[in-house]
Amino acid sequence: MSASGYNFAYLDEQSKRMIRRALLKAVAVPGYQVPFAGREMPLPYGWGTGGIQVTASIIGRKDRLKVIDQGADDTTNAVSIRKFFARTAGVATTTRTAEASIIQTRHRIPERPLQHGQILVFQVPIPEPLRWLEPRETQTRRMHALADYGAMHLKLYEDIARFGRVTTAYDYPVQVNGRYLMSPSPIPRLDNPKLDRSPALQLFGAGREKRIYAVPPFTSVKSLDFADHPFAVERWSYRCARCGADDSYLDEIVVDDRGGRRFICSDTDYCDSRLQPQATLP
């Protein structure tokens, strides 16, 4: 099945060991960004090079891989990465959240609750949540070391002062295990509560910035907020036009040239499974 001329899962074993060491450290210190010697991957930065390296380092022959991009299994990025591992590792792949042992994701957490034993691998563009207020890496590291996160609340304060509510809709900063401030990658704010005490292991890989961080299973992940302005997810009056779900994250899709639009679930597997609960996909 798998292509010849490559090591299992593309990366050489020494690189995988190096990445696994970074992963172990990341799991031991939840939320802490561990630098690692990111390798060149056969796709450009911004397409998931960090996530791919993490997946390549943890995947085994018995794993079943699912890859989603903005929740969907059928977008270019998701299809290419799934095929990449099907060819270089010869592993089984799936589009069903419940059947996958490893899920690599870009910008979403599946709607279906994850199980203990599953691993969620995030592709991260900008791992440093403090970057917007401090461009110098030496300074942000110092702020992390001293847990100097007061300035982060300043952003929330400014939002509430100006708009009456926090307007950050994605990449909403979280504090992991009461210690490190962490960027959850650009997942919608709606997904933030799914990070908290998740039974699944959550790994984050940033290829361009060469950072790995992790949230071990059942770890507290708290979204920043104020006592009198508690964190809340957005609610819409729309339902999915396909499956009728009112609890999932929706994509707005323009369907004709007259401005007609529909809202459908961004998580394709969730939408499909609601339409055909018993169906087994090939």
Place this chain on the structure above:
Amino acid sequence: MTTSVDSPLLTVEGLTKRFGTRMACRDIEFSLWPGEVVGVVGESGSGKTTLLGCIAGHVTPTAGRVWFETREGDKVDLAALSESDRRRRLGHDMGFVHQNPRDGLRLDVSAGGNIGEPLMRAGMRHYGAIRGLAAEWLGRVEIDAARIDESPRRFSGGMQQRLQIARNLVTNPRLVLMDEPTGGLDVSVQAKLLDLIRQLVADLGLAVILVTHDLGVARLLAHRLMVMQDGRIVETGLTDQVLDDPHEPYTQLLVSSVLPL
């Protein structure tokens, strides 16, 4: 709270700072009691700002000790404290007012946010309470509370400086370091600012180390004066005494150099 007026808040012993072969501070010794305002005067390059930096923790002294009495009544050596210990032990007991308000403010954040930030750093997580305190402090430094959401960029120099003072005082520090707080302001604005500082210092019982080269400012604000020249303290005493009856030749020169109006 076991601090008392019997023991100094800050004691500097043998403080020396060398930049290469240049001595910026030589063997500085002095004590500061709670509620006391000490002025440090001297010409540019005499080591005033370096001395302030050593106390504030921006500069690591080459030798010497800076004892600070914490709220718990322990004495800690600021010169030997790591940054994390410094934050843990001192909390927000020390403020620093920069000469240029742009160095001490975040210009892309609203006035209220600027005052609120130290509170959030101190762990305050109640938006209403933070905003209330910010509005209260804007009033205390005589800025219209309606401008709470405006950027300090749109404030005048004097207002920016008052905002910086509010930002420093909102966490109730016991010691405030001021580096030329009225520098670069025109005289009428200076006068109002000096009035405000004098009133706040008296109301809050703050200890202040005030670095200035303006003897008029020193006379108005400082209880005690230290005259620095070439990294040394050459004369020290009550402000009036030093300015009216200077003993050292350098102090005499300094005092006689002020242009009379």
